[in-house]
Every structure is written in C-alpha cells, then in structure tokens.
Amino acid sequence: MKQRTPLVIFAAVVAAIPFIPGMPPFWIVLLNNIGLAALVAMGLVLLTGVGGLTSFGQAAFCGFGAYTTAVLTTAYGFSPWLTLPLSLVVSGIAAVLLGIVTVRLSGHYLPLGTIAWGIGLFYLFSKLEFLGRNDGISGIPPLSIGSFRMLDPGTIYFAIWIAVLVSALLTMNLLDSRTGRAIRALRRGHIAGEAFGVQTPRAKLLVFVYAAVLAGLSGWLYAHFQRAANPTPFGAHAGIEYLFIAVVGGAGYVWGAVLGAGIVVILKEILQSYLPYIFGGQSQLETIVFGILLVVLLQLAPTGVWPWLMSRLPIQPGRRKPDASLPLAKPVREQPSSAVLLQIEKARKQFGGVIAVNDVSFDVQAREIVALIGPNGAGKSTTFNLITGVLTTTGGTISVLGHKVDNAPPQEVVKLGVARTFQHVKLVPDMTVLENVAIGAHLRGSAGAISSMVRLDRADEAKLLAEAARQIERVGLGDQIDQLAGSLSLGQQRIVEIARALCVDPLLLLLDEPAAGLRHMEKQRLAALLRQLRDGGMSVLLVEHDMGFVMDLADRVVVLDFGTKIAEGTPDAIKTNPDVIKAYLGATA
Template sequence: MKGLNISLPGLAAIALLAIIPLLPVPPFVITLMDNIGLASLVAIGLVLLTGVGGLTSFGQAAFCGFGAYTTALLTTSYGLSPWLSLPVSLAVGAMCALPLGLITMRLSGHYLPLGTIAWGIALYYLFGQLDFLGRYDGITGIPPLEIAGHRFLDTTSMYYVIWTFVLLLAFGARNLLDSRVGRGIRALRGGSAAAEAFGVNTGRAKLTVFVFAGVAAALSGWLYAHLQRTVNPTPFGLNMGIEYLLMAVLGGAGHIWGAIFGAGIVLLLKELLQRYLPWLIGASGNFEAVFFGILLVAMLQFARDGLWSFVLRILPEKAPKPRAEDGTAPLAKREMPAHGSPLVTLDKARKQFGGLVAVNDVSFEIGAGEIIGLIGPNGAGKSTTFDLITGVTTLSGGQIRLSGRDAGVHRPGDVARQGVARTFQHAKIFPDMTALENAALGAHLRGNAGVMRSFLHTERAEEAQILAEADRQLERVGLAEARDRPAGDLPLGQLRILEIARALALDPNLLLLDEPAAGLRHGEKQQLADLLRKLRAEGVAILLVEHDMSFVMELVDRLVVLDFGTVIAEGDPHKVRNDPAVIAAYLGGVA
C-alpha cells in the first residue's frame, strides 16, 4: 500500500468497515453508519476549510441541499440517470460555492462565521419557498442508484457506496494537503504576509478550499437523496450546519481521519441523547443541542486539537517522512543577470501613513552581485522600505523599478516572480509545518501542479523536485538535521536561518534580509556571513538590515543610512561610518 501510505491500524479500520454489514448487527447500526458516512464527507471538507485553512463556516448544510435538490430534480422531472446527475450536482455545488466564497472570504474575524450563518439561513428558507423544489414538502420518488442492473434499495447496499466515497475523498484530501497547493492552504493559518511573499495567492487558496468544502457537502447531499429517496429542506438548515462544524472540531479540526471520528462521536451521542435525555429530564425537547453547546465550549477550553489527538497518542501515525528520491531531476534555475546590472531602483520612494512619513523620498539602487547594508535607528523606515520593494505596502509617491521596468502597483507574488525573496523582522514561520515544508513553501512558484493533479496524486514527480530543492537549501544553511522537526520546536536563531533557506528555495536574484543575525551566536554569524559572500559570488544581490555593526561592516559593499525615513548617507561603509550625521543619528559611541 505504498501509494496510499496506509498504516496497519488504518488497514484494520478499513477492514472493519468492510465487514460491519456482514456481522449480526441490528439494522439501526447500518443506518447509523450510513449517516456517519454522509456526515463524514461534509466534515472532511470542513477540516480543510476550518481546521487547515482557518476559515469558519456554519453554512455547509446548505451545500448538501444543492447536491440533493439537483439530483432530485434531474432524476424525477427530467429522467436523468442518477449517476449522470452526480457530476451536475457537484458542479452546482461548486458554482454556488464560488460566488458565496468570493463574497464571504472578504470578511474577517467574527464577521466571517456570521456571514456563513446569514447565507445558510437564507438558503434554507429559499429551498422551502421555491415551487419547482416542492416548497417544504420537497421532492419524492427519487430513483435509487443502480449498477449493472443491481438497484441499491436498502441501507445495507448503500452502505458500501457511501463509504467508498468517504475513503476516496479522505485519501484525495490527504493527497491535496501533502502537495504544493496544500502547503499554500496550510499557510493560511499563519497569516498572509509570508505566504504571499513566495507567490501563494492567498485569495485563491481561500476560495479553493471553500469550493472544495462545498463540493464535498454537495456529494454528501447527492448520496443522501438516493439513500432516502425523498428530499425536503429540514436536513439543510442551520442546526445541521452547527453539528457539522462540531464534528470537525470534536474529531480534530486539523486531521482528515479526525473528521470521520468526530462524525461518528457526534451522531452516536445524538442518538443516545435523543433516546435517554427526555427520560432522565422528564420532558421532551431538543435537549441534545444544549449538551452539544456545552461540549463544544469544553473542547475549546481543554482539547482544542480534538479527540483524534488522543487517539494518535495511542496509535501514532507512522507515515514515512517525505524525502526526495535519488536521481530526482533538479528544478530549473533562474538565469542570473550580469554583475552590476540594476535589479531594483528606488526613485524618491515615499510612504505616508496619515500624518506620519515613514519613508521620505528615498532613492538608491541595488545591482546584481552586491551586498548593500540598510541601517538606521529603530523606526527609521527600514522595514517599510522592504515592504515597498516587495509590494506588501503601496507607494504614496515616487517610483520603484524592478529590472529597469516600472513596478507600478505590484503585488508580493509578482515581485517574487521577478526573483525577489525576503525574510522578516519577526520570523514568519509556520510552526505546525516541518522545517522541510517551510523551506518547500519558498519554491511554490517553481511548480505548477494544480488542485486536481494534487488531489489525484499525479504531481509526485514535481513534488519530489520541490522537496529536493528544499532539502538542498536546508543542508546549505546547516539545518539538515532539523528537516523533519516542526518549525515551532526550533530556537529563534534556527528560525532565522530557516527563513533564509525558504528564501533561497525561490532561486532569487535579490535577497532582502531583515535582521538575519538576530539571535545567532558568534560562530553562527560567521557561517551566515560566509554563506552571504558565496551568494554574492553567484550573482545574488543582497539588501541587508542588521543592527550588529561589526557583522555589517565586514560584509557589505555599500551602506545606505536612514533616519526618520530619509537617506542621510550612502556609499563606502568605512566613509559612512565616520560621517558625523551617521554618528549623531545612529552609531554614536560605537563608531
């Protein structure tokens, strides 16, 4: 099972799923398992959307409605085969998710889940108001699924169909996360700045995972319609949307298999609570909703990683670590510009925040194969200058030219495509990813595999090349031994070096380093200096912000000094060091 990468406990679980209908179990057990499978499809989509992408949605039940009503209408009113209605149902789910995603993904904070609640309620009432959907009575007489003359009329026969789709979606979702596209999606939880600096289109990544979750829910709705043979709005309301989210959170919002586990726990508890709570309380009502609310609060307080994390402590996943195979062809390298040719030119660049002028008509040029130090006191505008060059911040005035062309209003991804890579003043590393995965994110633009290739696991050759490049850069900066460690476990000094490895994976011609030596010991600083000199010899230009003047003076070809956003000196480091204005503004007694 090398291609599927299934552990022995996983194989045992699949084998158990296969034989459950063959065991002497009551019929309601099969019915419960069918419902768990249907809910698992929705929960898997929510794991990617909420647990991985960090985007909360209470409206996934409405997408189940899109899938269910589409196949119900096509098969009863137009005589279409149920199997032919499947791609149409999924397409309707995707087409409805697309505009809703474009609108909803613009929201942030608590407005995002509130937005999903709003359209979830609206769509529920819409299903009940449309005459051609049967209003609140719904659509009946939906034909069953059929293969080679065999009709899936009962819950036992539908069991295998449902769980086949669950397993296929689970493996596909795991393939997607373990890919170039998946790293971009996983980077959403760490903020957009670092991901966008290496070419990840975060807006597209959010929309991708939103549509994926919508299609997964539409698949569940399609299966539900042919299992129940009737459809009405009741299962597609806000209450089910809340339950689906609870399944993802309870199981473990960051784990694909946790979604299935969470669906089983919630539906089993719901069955038990509906049976016994009225008897215990002595009154009838929807008391399980109160219990689930208390359970959700408790989970958020005491087990935010979900119950699946406890399962992994007993049966840890032993998936082999991703490693490039011997003989993997290297990624294509960028053609380096001629030594001294201008890469970036700032011409009276200006950035103003209200009444504060952070960068005041700054002009200087960065040529290929040179190291320039950008120094000055705290608040001088150094990091803002970095943000202007890389497109994080837009100019208030002046001009920035990349390779001789006016950059205009440029985005971070466009700058990265030009070969400009950067690190950040405060290390922006994704702690839940390994060091290798963080470095591989830097090579995002050097691959082109999309969602479908990643889902189907057909981009392995390209993925091996990206991992090999990340491996090479980690070894280059001295972090080879940390490749499989979560980045959140690394000390600050190694995080700084990891940021450089990630930047080098882009294959840059210009490297912007914001305080790279902070947190490094003396010997590590010397190794970093040697690496930067080697990069300069290869033709890479480096713009360096650093407060360690002994490190800077021994390394740079030129110095640019900022004070209150204004260039007060530029030129040979030894001359600049003795400039009275620089001594007064920054160096002081150090000079």
Template sequence: MKATLLGRLALLAIVPLVALLPLPEFWFTQLNYIGLYSLVTLGLVLLTGIGGLTSFGQAAFVGIGAYTTAWLTLNTELSPWLTIWVGLAITAASALVLGWVTLRMSGHYLPLATIAWGLALYYLMGNMDALGKYDGLLGVPALTLGGIDISRGKPFFIFLWLLVFLGAFALLNLLDSRTGRAIRALRTGSQMAESMGVDTLRHKIGIFLIAALFACVSGWLFAHFQRTVNPSPFGLKMGIEYLFMAVLGGAGYIWGAITGAALTKLMEDQLQVLLPRLIGTSGSFEIIVFGILLVLVLKYLPDGLWSLVARLRPPARRTGVPVDGPIDLPTRARPGHGEVVLQVQDVRKTFGGLVAVNDVSFEIRAGEIMGLIGPNGAGKSTTFNLITGVLAASGGTVRLQGETISGLRSRQIARRGIARSFQHVKMIPDMTVLENVALGAHLRGQAGALRAMLRLDRREEQRLLALAAQQLRRVGMADQMHELAGNLAMGPQRLLEIARALCADPTLLLLDEPAAGLRYKEKQALAAVLRQLRGEGMSILLVEHDMDLVMQVCDRMVVMEFGTRLMEGTPAEVQASPAVRAAYLGTEH
C-alpha cells in the same frame, strides 16, 4: 510510502468485512448517517480547521446536491448516476460565486456572510413551488447498480464508506503537496505565503469549492437514501451541527471529521432516549448538552478529541533525506555582473500625518550586497515592505531590472524575482522544517489540487523537497529538516527563512535582520553563505543591527535616520562619517 499505501488499502478492505458482520439493520442505518455526515465534515476540516475559514453554510450545499438529483430524477429521465454531475456543476458555480464575494472578508464578517447565504438558500428551497416548498419532494427513486438496489442497508454502507475513505485519502494527498503547503499557510501565514508567490484568495476559493463539492456528494447520497427531500436537513441548525462535528472530532485532523460525525450522531440518538427518562419530560434537551460539551471541548481540548490520538501516535513524517543531486526545476536567468537590479527612487510612505519613509532613493547592482542600516525606528523594515509590496507606497517608484513593480501585490513581485525574510520570523509551526522551506519553491512547481489529490504530482514533489533539502544543507540545517518548525530556537528559525527564500531562485534577496538570535559560529556561517551567494551573482539587500556582520559582508551601505536617507557609501566611509556616529550615539556638544 509503501507502508502508507498498504494502510490505506487495509482501511478500504475493512468496509466490506464490516458489512459481513451480523449487526442489526439499525446499526447499519446509523453508520450510514455517520458516513453522510462525515463527507460534509471532511470538507469543513479542510476549510475551517486547516484553512482557517469558518463556514456555517455547508448544509445549503448538501441541499443543492439533494434537490438537484431529486428534481431531475422525478421530472426527467436522467439516471441518478448522471444527476450527480449536474449537482456538482451547480454546486461548483454557486461556490465559486459565493466564495469570490465572501472570502475577501475576514474576522467575524466571514461567518456572518456564510450564515446569511445559508439562510437564503434554505428559504429559497422552502418557497419554490417546483421544489415542493416546505413539504419537499417525495418518491425519489432508489440508487441502483446493475439492477441491484444499493440505496439501503449493507450495499449502501459499502458504497458510502468507500467514498468516505477515498475522500479522506484524497484530502491527505492534497495536504501532502505543493498546494497543500499553501493551504496550510492560509490560517496563520497568509502574508508570508503571498511573499512566496502564493495566491491566497485563489487557494481560499479552492478549498471552499472542495468543501462544497464534498457536501454536494453527501446530499446526492442523502436524497436516494431517504427517498424524500425537504428543506429541514439543510437549514442553519444543521450547518451549525456540521461545524460542531468538526470541532468535536478535531478541526485540524482529517480523521477527526469521522470521529466528530460518529460521536455527534451516536450521542444525539442516545440523549434523545436517556434525557427524557432522567428529566421526566420530552424536549430538545440534547441541544443544551451539545452546547455545554462544545464549551468544555473548546476550553480543555481545543484541538478536538483526535488530538488525543495524535499525542499517542504522532502523524508520520518524512524521515528519509531527499536525493541530493541535479534538480530539474525552472531557473531564473541571472543579470550580468554589475547590471542594475533594483532602483528605488524617491519612495515615500505616510501613515496619516506620520512620515515613515521620506523620499528614499538607492540602487543595487548584480553581485552586490547592499546594507540598509540605521537606529531603531529609522524606517528600514518599512522600506523593505514597500519594495516587496507588503505596503503600498504613498509616492515614488521601485523598479526591478527596469520594470516598475510599484503597486504590484507581493505574489506578483515574488514572481518577478524578489524573495525575502521577515523581521519577526514567519513560518508554519506545525509543519516540518523541510515543508516550510519547500513553501519557498511554490512558484517553481505547477501541479494543482486535482493532481495532488490523485497523487499524480509525486515526481514534481520529490524535486521540490530535494531543492528544499539542498538549501537547508546550504545554511547548515541538514540535521533539523524533519523537525517541526515550532520546536526550533530563534537562530535556526531565521536560517529556515533564508533557506526558504533561496528556494525561490531569486534575482534579489531581501534579508531583514537575519543574524538576530544567532550565535557567533552561526553568524560566521551566515556570512559565508552571503559571500557565496554574492559570488554566484545574486544581489542582496540586508537590514541588520549586527555591525560586525554588516561591515564584513556589505559592499555598500545606505544609512537611514527618521525615515530619510542620511548617507550612502562603502563600509569604511560609513564608519568614518560623523553624521552616522551622531545618529547612533547622539551628537556630542
């Protein structure tokens, strides 16, 4: 941590040192434009590259920041240092409304929606008399500090780039936190994140808001740097160009935002000079070159140019082992031994004319391992998904400790004490094993995005990581906690899922084929863990095809066939049942 802090302080110290270099004024102007673009692109990296939400409308938020300060400073006596807060407030309100409406969309509808509202804001700016229509607003006052004009040249360079680096550090802090893990799960693991209690829509709106606020700050600076504002820099063309910067630099990397902004600006200027000489005629030919370059980057370097740097110098990951000891985090009250924990009553699920689960009923008591078995296609995983809210039941009722949870969302059910693993392992491959497991403790933390960006969440973060390490030791994966999860074999991936579910401190644990891919010794270790959990009073619902494991650990079993409950009984009763043998092996004629 000390090395990281020193590195960041060194970067901040570089800014005034660069300002002392005897560079021509032209290059400071270029660096200032790169800094303005970098602020917008930083937000896009968080939104698009990490959060998986494509937006072509960020230029409109730049326009809101620019027009707000321009109009207020020209028509009122407000200082620019106050207009920034007005701009941020207007941007936040706009982003929250637009985000609430558009971020419920998925697929190609979301990018189309961002294009639509980006165009709408652009034409609104260009058609309002108060904003000067397409001629814009002229004579925006300079940005001054202590009577010194800092809206030009070297003073502006120092102020701007300190903001850029502080913004980058804030985003790095955010990603290295409880909220950051939830954000990083949005792109590829939304269903898993919801089952861990993450409100994915809220986090999508959150990163949309952060990206809009970064763009607003850029617009505020732009207005006082240019001293004039008109709609041209805030149209769809610039929205596409910002996205191009993020993709070129590396949409998944914070420092890729600055790389992409710098390369785009420098190439744009140089191509405007070189191409007319080569072709012999003038025109916007640089746009064609950018299009070709984007296709080549997407094909041969889809993670952007910064990924080359990341390969040479992989990002620093935690190597220390979190402290193993008492962890001061909220815990859930356990039901008394033998108390009914889960009641599934006449649950039914249909997909059109197909009945996947047909009026299945059973109950689980505290300190009991219930097996849910049956041939492939019997409806076991569908039943799991009905209990955990991944699927909405077509009929019947599910109760957890007497409270009806049918119809609740996955995150609401997780909050009430159910944690689960998945039939097909769900994890975030580019996060470490420790971070993946810590995602399971999301509901046991409270720190939000702002505290994380200011690094005020470190004490809670240490506790969450210590809890994750504790659960990894519990399942025998202590030596792999700092590996990238994507490097694990199938067996350890399943153990990771169990450790992640245990981090939630559940009342009821649902495990969907946890032994699939495990070796013999790993299965024996898993059986020992399950028995230990049962001894601690935890209730477990287990779907498994490994009959040896099921017979070893289960107290009772429900056998399903073709979506119906075939029978319920002890392992011995199930083994002795002719109906069960017929279901698995076929009826003997």
C-alpha cells in the same frame, strides 16, 4: 506506503462491519449518517482547519446536491447516477458565486457572511415551488446497479463509505502537494505565501469550492438514502453542527473528520434515546447536555480528538526522505543586462499624516551586499515592503532589472528574482521545516490541484522537495529537516526563512534582521553563507541592528532616520559620519 496504511486498515474494517453476525440494522443507519457527516466535515478540515476560512454554511451546499438530484430524478426522469456529476457541478457553481464574495472577507466578517447566506439559502429552499417548499420532494428513486437496487441502509452503506474513502484519499493527496502547501500557508496570513508566488484569492476559492463539492456529494447521497429532500437538514443549525464535528475530531486532520462525525452523531443519538428516560421526558435537555459534553471534550483535547490520540501512539508516522539527486530546473527569468539589480528613486510612503519613507533613493548592484540600517521606526521594513509589493508607493519609483515594481503585486516581484525574509518570522508552525522551505519553490513547480489529487504530480513534487532539502543543508539545518517549524528556536526559524527564500533561486535576497536571535558562532556561519552567495552571483539587501555583523559583512551601508536617508557609503565611511553617529551609532562610536 506508510501514509496509506491507515486508509487500507480503515477500508477493511468498514467493509467487514455489515457482515458481522447479528449486526442491528439501526447501527448501519447510524454509520450511514456518520459517513454523510464525515464528507461535509472533511471539506471543513480543508477549508477551516487547513485554510483558516471559517464557514457555518456548508449545509446549504448539501442542499444544492440533494435538491439537484431530487428535481432531476423525479420531475425529468434522470438516472440517479447521471445526476451525480450534475449535483457536484451545481454545488461547485454555487460555491464559485458565493466564494468570489465570501473569501474576500476576513476576521469576524467571514463567518458572519457564511451564516448570512446559509440562512438565506435555507429560506430559499423552503419557498421555491419547484422544490416543494417546506414539504420538499419525496419519491426520489434509489441508487441501482443493473437490477440491484439500494433500497435499504445496508445496501447504500457501501456507496456512502466508498465515497468517504475516495474523498479521504483525494484530500490527503491534495494536502501532500505543492497546492496543499499553498493552502496550508493561508492559515498564517497571506503575506508570506504571496511573497513566494501563491495566488491567495485563487487558493482560497479553490478550497472553498472543494469543500462545497464534498458537501454536495453528501447531499446527493443523503437524497437517495432518505428517498426524500426537505429544507430542515440544510439550515444554519446543521451548518454549525458540521463545524462542531470538524473541530471535535481535529480541524486540521482528514481522519479527524471521520472520528468527529462518529463522536457527535453517536453522542447525539445516545442523549436523544436515554435522557428522556432519566429526566422524565424533559424536552430539549439533550441539547444542553450535548453542548456541555462538547465543551468538556474540547477542554480535554483542544486541538481535536484525533491529534490527541495520535500523540499517544508509540509509533509516529514516518516521512519520506527527499532524493537530493533530483535537479530542479532554474526559473526562467530575465538575466541582468546592467550592473544595477535594484533602483530606488525618491520612494515615498505616507500613512495619513505619517511619512514612513521620505523620498529615499539608493540602488543595489550585482554581486553586492548592501545593509539598510537605522533606529527603530526609521522606515527600513517599510522600504522592504515597498520593494516586494506588500505595500504600494505613495510616490517615486522602484525598479528591478529595469521593470517598475512600485505598484506590482508580490507574486510578480518574486518572478523577477526577488526573495525575502520577514522581521517577524512567518512560518507555518505545524508544518515541518522541509514543508515550510518547499513553499519557497512554489513558482518552480507546475502541478495543479487535479493532478495532485490523482497523484500525477509525484515527479514534480519530488524535485521541489529535493530542492528544499538542498537549501536546508546549505544553511546548516539538515538535522532539523523533519522537525515542526514551531518547535525550533527563534534563531533557527530565521535560518529556515533564509532557506525558504533561497528556494526561489533569487538574484536579489532581502533579509530583514536575519541575525536576530542567533548566537555568535551562528552569526559567523550566516555571514560566511551570505559571502558565499554574493561570490556566487547573488546580491543581498539586509536590515540588521547588530553593527558588528553589518560592518564586517556589507559592501555598502545605507542609513535611514525617520524615513529619510541621511548617509550612504562604505562601512568605514559610515562609522565616522557625524550624522550617523548622532542619529544611530551614538557618540562612543
């Protein structure tokens, strides 16, 4: 309920504004423009701030929504309300077609791609005859309910802001869900999310389409507010401005979209109204001053104005506590029919002329802790990546429970019961420990995006969070459950990664340098946990440089050097192996 309090307060304020005595009509027009911009920026919050996909082309999707209703109402006599779902569908279909290509891009190619099709669609709108070319379409009928027609800004005001409030509610619900966590994980790269079953292309396309639909809704409202549609508001300049709005307000915050829209729209209006008087009618001066002011604003609040304001409030929003009594069903997977969980036969990985893994063979049995050791650059982490599907093998075979996985994607490997941590910690720093760990239970939930938005996923969500809380308690970080992951020490972050991997309920746990950054007593607690997991039926394959930790813990040790296996055996045998002493342990061993 606490999370919904700002929405209730905001709705009450918005509803009261038009009834303020002496309210100038121009201010209502300004608020309508803020609401229309906020809808587009809200989609960019999800797309860019949360999903990490930068888009400069959202104005084009506004054009799809506006032109769809303009054509259908003026040329074919459709009711404006009937064109609403059609406008959203057209915007969504356009987003699917463009997104299939766009979301595959990365780095600077992604924003450049959105600029390219944004400019292309702007010129398309201005050249098509049935869209009125550069003149556009006029005479669009107003929205109406019965005999009540929304002819003036004060009447359509409520339609615009109801759309903003409903969209904000749906967006917050989506972010506060299994699907939302998967989207938020995208910003830190795809490898960690895919290791726990997140379908990265699907998640990227989902957020791309969602942002486009919100932009289409804004365009639909704009067409009936202005009663006309032409290409000018849907060009690249407008697309850049929408992204500015999201960044100024706070690119990762839903309410930041509304605040950013208010700041940018009002600032533009003030500059356009008063600068000509101050500087004697100099043209385009407002654009220069506007840019300078935005840069100054971002210097003062680099993460956006909304989080800057929230950090200064004396009361921080509370978080719900997971109900630890809610059991999460065990994942449905094949149980081992033999003692061998993992079988690696002559695995090879070659990068050009560099052989990172050279015909390595070993296995991991049930209820066994196996250590993979060797000097830096020996191929240990590459071997982990081959097992978990991050990399494909150049040769040889890798099998889990008898299933070949040497060329399987990570999402399929984790379904077999293989979970992992990473050499370089891959947590989302601005998500809590609980939220990060819950990503590990992604495949154990079933609720989708639509059910999340309308809050039908609460039972499923409660079980996922309860499982995450149990694993956090299991690894001894219960006191940090509501802390942001980025605020923890490196050693604690590694323990959080272990808790996230345990949420998979794995048969085989792969740990890449889990003791790095831990103090002595923390290492002892970790060793005790791993022994407990082994005794409970789980197998562990770990990479570690702390030889005291490895030799006291492992049942077997496999040694790599320059990608080649040079020894395998019990810890006592490895300690006295001359090849291992020469290559890794050192003569004093």
